[in-house]
Amino acid sequence: MASVIANIAKGRLNEFARRVDGNDPSTSVFKIVLLKDTGLEAIATLQDYDDLAALLAAANDEITVASYARGVLTDTSISAPTVDDGANTQSFDIADFDFAALEAGQSVGAAVLVYMPDTAGADSTAIPVHITVPASPVVLNGEIFHYRTPSGLWSAA
Numbered sequence: 001m002a003s004v005i006a007n008i009a010k011g012r013l014n015e016f017a018r019r020v021d022g023n024d025p026s027t028s029v030f031k032i033v034l035l036k037d038t039g040l041e042a043i044a045t046l047q048d049y050d051d052l053a054a055l056l057a058a059a060n061d062e063i064t065v066a067s068y069a070r071g072v073l074t075d076t077s078i079s080a081p082t083v084d085d086g087a088n089t090q091s092f093d094i095a096d097f098d099f100a101a102l103e104a105g106q107s108v109g110a111a112v113l114v115y116m117p118d119t120a121g122a123d124s125t126a127i128p129v130h131i132t133v134p135a136s137p138v139v140l141n142g143e144i145f146h147y148r149t150p151s152g153l154w155s156a157a
Helices: 013-021 052-057
Strands: 002-005 029-036 071-073 082-084 089-092 097-099 107-116 127-133 145-147 154-156
Touching (some): 013 089, 013 127, 052 107
Antiparallel strands (some): 089 154, 107 127
């Protein structure tokens, strides 16, 4: 599995986490967007997009099975960033997220975590933060799709 921080978000991850965790603004959230494997650009290209609208306007398509809806992570899904002065780092964790049982017929080629200052905002305001591409596409089969993040996934040093 490959995983990268989007170029636009490097150095800003903890800022975004603090904003969502602190409700600044109260409508700020992280969303998880699942992309189809067909037509998916390389991870090196995906990390170059500055907003979700641009990423989706390219060759990348969002999953469209009937039960799919973007995952939403609010302040209750995020631990406040912690500062480790001894190691000179700052890190935070987000809760794992389970999508409802997603019908068969498509495969997930990537998961994109985006920061949105307004949960109802346009895709042009959604900033790609973290992109995960599995070693091979995840075939949807009617079961729950799990978005998992290891403890301390994001750390700035």
